[in-house]
Amino acid sequence: MSQSSAIVDVLVVGAGPVGLTLANLLVSMGVRCRIITKEAYLRPVSESRAEGVHIRTLHLLEQLGVLEQAFSQGRPIHGATLHANGRVLGSFGLNDPQTPFFPGALILEQGKVERILADRFTTHGIALERGVELIDLQQEPDRVIATLKLADGQTSQTSARYVVGCDGAHSKVRHLIGASFEGTAHPGQYALADVQLNWYDQPYDDNLHIFLSPMLVLGRLAEGSWKIAAPLLSPIKLGEESETDFVLATLQQQMDRHKIPATLHSPRWTSLFRISTRMVNQMRDRRVFLAGDAAHIHSPMGGQGMNEGMQDALNLAWKLAIVLQRGAGDDLLDTYHAERHPSIAEVLHDTQRMTQLVEVQNPAIGHLRNAVLATAMHLEPIQTAMRLQFTGSRRALGTSDKAYSPFTHTLPFAGGPEVGHRAPDAQDIVIAGNPGKRLFQIWAEEPHPFCHRLLLFVGERSDIKQGTELSKLARQIEEQWGRVLRSYLIYSGDVAIAEALLQEIPTALKDVSGELHQRYSARTECLYLIRPDGFVGFRSQGIDVQLLQAFLYHMGLN
Numbered sequence: 001m002s003q004s005s006a007i008v009d010v011l012v013v014g015a016g017p018v019g020l021t022l023a024n025l026l027v028s029m030g031v032r033c034r035i036i037t038k039e040a041y042l043r044p045v046s047e048s049r050a051e052g053v054h055i056r057t058l059h060l061l062e063q064l065g066v067l068e069q070a071f072s073q074g075r076p077i078h079g080a081t082l083h084a085n086g087r088v089l090g091s092f093g094l095n096d097p098q099t100p101f102f103p104g105a106l107i108l109e110q111g112k113v114e115r116i117l118a119d120r121f122t123t124h125g126i127a128l129e130r131g132v133e134l135i136d137l138q139q140e141p142d143r144v145i146a147t148l149k150l151a152d153g154q155t156s157q158t159s160a161r162y163v164v165g166c167d168g169a170h171s172k173v174r175h176l177i178g179a180s181f182e183g184t185a186h187p188g189q190y191a192l193a194d195v196q197l198n199w200y201d202q203p204y205d206d207n208l209h210i211f212l213s214p215m216l217v218l219g220r221l222a223e224g225s226w227k228i229a230a231p232l233l234s235p236i237k238l239g240e241e242s243e244t245d246f247v248l249a250t251l252q253q254q255m256d257r258h259k260i261p262a263t264l265h266s267p268r269w270t271s272l273f274r275i276s277t278r279m280v281n282q283m284r285d286r287r288v289f290l291a292g293d294a295a296h297i298h299s300p301m302g303g304q305g306m307n308e309g310m311q312d313a314l315n316l317a318w319k320l321a322i323v324l325q326r327g328a329g330d331d332l333l334d335t336y337h338a339e340r341h342p343s344i345a346e347v348l349h350d351t352q353r354m355t356q357l358v359e360v361q362n363p364a365i366g367h368l369r370n371a372v373l374a375t376a377m378h379l380e381p382i383q384t385a386m387r388l389q390f391t392g393s394r395r396a397l398g399t400s401d402k403a404y405s406p407f408t409h410t411l412p413f414a415g416g417p418e419v420g421h422r423a424p425d426a427q428d429i430v431i432a433g434n435p436g437k438r439l440f441q442i443w444a445e446e447p448h449p450f451c452h453r454l455l456l457f458v459g460e461r462s463d464i465k466q467g468t469e470l471s472k473l474a475r476q477i478e479e480q481w482g483r484v485l486r487s488y489l490i491y492s493g494d495v496a497i498a499e500a501l502l503q504e505i506p507t508a509l510k511d512v513s514g515e516l517h518q519r520y521s522a523r524t525e526c527l528y529l530i531r532p533d534g535f536v537g538f539r540s541q542g543i544d545v546q547l548l549q550a551f552l553y554h555m556g557l558n
Contacts, residue, residue, distance in 0.1 A: 328556025
């Protein structure tokens with residue numbers, strides 16, 4: 001057995017969307033990373049599997065520098081339509097009114113996501129190690145020793161400060177650390193296929209179409225084919241017909257049952273699957289972490305799985321980087337479980353409830369459900385609730401004292417994003433005289449797109465004197481904390497700021513329309529500290545530098 005003397009910071013096991021996201025994030029933050037997968041080849045693009053990329057994941061892809069590739073290969077989706085008993089119950093939009101520049105979701109097959117992220121990773125000059133299987137893990141006080149089976153059949157040992165298992169529902173990492181994976185299996189089996197459809201009546205629009213009792217989900221993919229999923233009507237008879245023929249026959253029967261005016265043909269890919277709802281009790285065991293399907297699986301209803309796994313990666317990556325590079329306390333890593341586990345538990349509960357709603361078997365209850373939905377779906381609060389249920393775009397973090405501000409705000413805010421909630425984007429932001437851009441777009445174009453960001457708002461009615469004082473403060477913070485955060489002086493379009501001051505502050509942002517001030521409820525001087533994962537970590541109104549410094553030290557950002 002060969003042994004490597006070099007110690008990497010993080011060994012990522014698994015090269016699906018979650019592992020590739022984590023590896024890209026770590027490398028972009030300067031962390032020495034190694035990623036392995038037992039799979040010898042990339043997943044074929046024809047295998048859609050997970051395919052819904054939500055707004056918050058689009059923001060992540062933008063920060064990774066691959067948003068353009070995602071949009072060029074995917075198809076925007078703006079709404080969903082519910083059907084039952086051959087009629088339409090109603091539709092609801094998926095677009096977030098606060099993020100009009102992005103669609104509610106992007107249909108982008110998992111195989112494409114993996115290729116985009118794999119291509120991005122190789123630009124860092126690091127190999128994606130295929131055909132390498134994890135055999136064993138041994139945790140030491142300062143490292144993890146991993147035994148690997150290489151592509152040539154030889155075994156090797158390597159050491160890493162931390163190991164992250166992103167190796168799917170049958171995770172070897174989870175098995176090796178003895179983590180529980182408790183939950184339930186949904187009764188029955190489901191068929192899934194990517195096919196062409198011949199319509200003999202008016203084709204369906206580009207919405208996602210959800211049929212109730214029995215469930216059937218139908219959506220158009222980017223190349224014009226359609227993805228269909230539905231429960232089996234009877235068990236497959238092994239040896240009597242191929243799995244592909246069985247899946248196609250089952251799906252056609254279900255389509256006919258729902259009076260969908262089309263016949264399917266030319267399958268690109270078919271599969272049989274079961275639905276389980278499971279999650280680990282702990283997402284961390286000393287120096288080993290679990291992310292994505294290795295930590296939680298659930299019903300595909302709502303398309304949350306791939307998105308939640310990639311959010312796991314984002315939450316963990318910046319914390320590993322700060323601990324490894326800045327010497328932050330190890331307890332910061334405990335906040336990964338503290339924040340993600342409650343959020344995932346909510347997803348599991350919501351998707352299970354949605355699946356039960358869609359698959360009601362009792363005819364009387366189904367009739368009542370349909371009547372209620374047909375009426376309620378025209379109400380704006382119900383529309384909003386269903387959009388948020390499907391996209392999870394307003395989901396906050398779980399509780400974690402370490403990651404949130406432990407201090408009382410100096411003055412209450414009248415609105416704006418609270419600590420633990422996602423920071424909003426805004427348009428028409430001017431920096432260094434360039435044409436107006438979105439705030440997140442400006443961040444994505446910076447050399448280090450994943451860092452803490454301090455937003456110093458001048459306020460809506462400030463004068464030059466206040467602007468001068470804040471300008472000096474921005475420079476002081478940059479000098480003291482510039483290695484761990486980036487500060488921005490933000491002033492609205494109708495506030496006068498001396499041009500000489502602006503020339504001294506490279507990150508002065510002009511909020512031309514006032515939208516950014518409105519989104520953050522910045523009527524007077526205030527500050528927001530935005531974490532690398534896009535959540536608000538601290539806010540203060542007015543500006544209290546001492547509280548900010550105390551929080552930064554509390555986080556280990558010294």
